[in-house]
Amino acid sequence: MKLVHALWGPGELLGDAARTGLRSAGATAIQVNLADAAVAGALLRLTTFDAPVAAVVATRVPDEAAGARVTAVLTGFAERVAGWWVEEHLPLPPPEVPPGERSPGLANIAFLRRPAELPYDAWRSAWLEQHTAVAIETQATFGYVQNRVLGPATDGAPEIAAIVEELFPIAALTDPHAFYGSGGDDAELHRRTARMLRSVAAFGADRDLDVVPTSRYVLA
16 A cells, blocks of 8 residues: 655654654655755746645555554654555656665656546546656656555545656756757757647646655655
8 A cells, every 4th residue: 555645844754763663653665755955946846735845755554554653653754744545557667776865866746636627537547548658758757656546644635636756857957858858959849848738738737736846765
């Protein structure tokens, strides 16, 4: 079972205390994404939540009881926590990095919301079945993780349909050509951005969207 938590006002999440606490709670895998100084200059940063997300923690747990313990641990490391149970899809697995080391590049995490007027099955098909190839073909991603939200894991968690993580070269922080992999060709950049915008509009990801630029760490 996989959990994704959004954190506001987080403390030290990369140290031994957080890692030990999460493992003692039952987490068998731990990933921490931080909106830190390394990505502070990102051009793409969107917030629909009442405040920007400062960290995202993904864990794997054996059962719901362990998930509740993980939430309790994270609550002690942040001013506010919201969590969701998710189903993971890996169309483009991120490269492996030694535990505790920063993954290369930029990791954008997007929180997607389903438009009320779009039936769930149509939304899911447009996102998972149609948009996936477009996202990979029009961007310079080297890692792509899709998390379909199954339900809330914390009381009062905002309604979210999916949480997506995309890894880009670090130059994509500020360079649209590096982001879209258009090689400095303005016409190709326009073609790719237009295709991408048409695709995201089909499932409502052109609005009510949070995009959090982060540094990615796999702790265990």
